[in-house]
Amino acid sequence: MFEYLSFFIILFAAVFFSALFNRLHLPFVTALIVAGIVIGPYGFGFLQITPTIDFFGQIGLIFLMFIAGMEVKLSGFAKDRKNIAIISVLNGLLPFCVGFFIAIFFGFQNISAFLLGIIFISSSVAVIIPSIEAANLLPTRLGKEIISATIVEDLISLALLSVVLQSLSPVTLLPLPVFYALLVILLVVLKVFIPKARLFFDFLREKKKGLFHFELRLVLMLLIGVVVLFEILGLHPIIAGFFTGLVLSESIKSKALKEKIHAISYGLFIPIFFIIVGAQTNYHLLFEVKVALFLTISIIIGSFLSKFLSGYLAGRLVGFSGQESTLMGVATTPQLSTTLAVVFIGHELGFLDNNLLTAMVALILFTTLIGPFFINLISKRITKTCEI
Structure with a gap:
């Protein structure tokens, strides 16, 4: 009874709040997190997060990281x-x-401080790419370097997170150097094997009817299969989801197939995850505990200014103009998928408390609102002069 009711409440909230926020020209992600806050235990208390709902949420985060990995085109870095x-x-x-x-x-411990540092490294490819594309800067040198640098930063964040996880709560009995060497070898093998696996399954099929749905099932099977394989080795499923997307990024060429994967992910699983994040956010702390409000403000200002200033300085160092460097600084400020992955795991393991969780959600809401707005504002001045 409660499983179905909770599921219905989540779907209703996702539809209602996303439609409402769309009318207000506010991001989809913001709508879902706010929906979770409103219907969650710290809001009106309509939603009970059952084990089944929690499982769907974890699947949603895996899909979110998988799609983030799919955005990575390693061939474009050379x-x-x-x-x-x-x-x-x-x-x-x-x-x-x-x-x-x-x-x-x-006053947080070194491990919590290290995790917060990892969060500050990352930016959101899922927010930046649509914003750069909408500004017609995707084919330009500026657009390509912003996106490529953001991807590298996400890779660094996840690599550091993986090291932290293996150091603090190791699942594998292998020494860390052996574990990572095995991981790299496995990724290379999968990069070679997956296209051949697709050809093998195509060979088994005599009829081409329903090929599109077959390819979709094949991708989903590979995603879950690789996540299970990496989990057996000791890699967290969230990081495994990203690496699976990374491996498949060059293999999935069909635009229709990508759209179908996005439809399944953003139509069901990912919204559940975002709503759970909102439901776990105790915004009362901001008003009840003075240090929580001060912490949240410090994190928002610290993250935004450090990303903006370092992005601006980096832009000037590699030869961009003042306005182009300003855009680079602003474009790297949004936080989403990798931030949520680190927060989710850190909170799950007890290294990030409710104060930090609330501050991180506030950071995500702020940067996903402000980042695209400033990208659009600044890009209007430089689009015509940007180098291809």
Whole structure:
């Protein structure tokens, strides 16, 4: 009874709030997180997060990371790898230090501070790509380097998160160097094997009717299969989801298939995850505990300014104009998928408390609202002069 009721409440909230926020020209993600806050235990208390709902939410996060991995095209890094490296290092190192020292200042343990630093490194490819595309900057050198650097920063964040997880709560009995060497070998093998697996399954099929749905089932099977395989080795399913998307990014060429994957992900699983994130956000802490409000404000200002300033400086270092560098700084500020992955795992393991969880949700809401707005505003001034 409660399983069905909770499921219905989530779907109703997702439809209602996304439609309402769309009318207000506000992001889809913001709508779902706010929906979770409203219907969750710290809001009106309509939603009970049952084990089944929680499982669907974890599947949603895996799909979110899978799609983030699919956005990565490693073949596109070769041309401007020097500039991308400069931008990634500067735009990652300064925010990491700021995040780390904010946590230390508020009395958190070193591990919590390290996780906050990892969160500050990342940016959101899922927010940045549509914003850059809407500004007609995707084919330009500026657009390509912003996206490539953001992807590298996400990869660094997830790699560091993986190291932290293996150090603190190791699932594998293998020594870390052996574990990561095996992981790299496995990724290379999968990169070669997956296209051949598709040809093999195509060979087994005599009829081409229903091929599109067959390919979709094949991709979903590979996603869950690789996640299970990596989990057996000791890699967290969320990170495994990203690596699966990374491996499949060059293999999935059908636009219709990608749209179908997005439809399944954003139509069901991912909204459940975002609503659960909202439901777990105790916004009362901002008003009841003074330090929580101060912490939240410090994290929002620290993250936004460190990403903006480091992005601007990196842009100037690699030869962009002042306005182009300003756009680069603003474009790297949005936080979403990787941030949520780190927050979700850190909170699950007890290293990020409710104060930090609430602050992170506030950071996501702020940056996903402000980032695209400023990208659109600044891009109007530079689109005509941007180098292809």
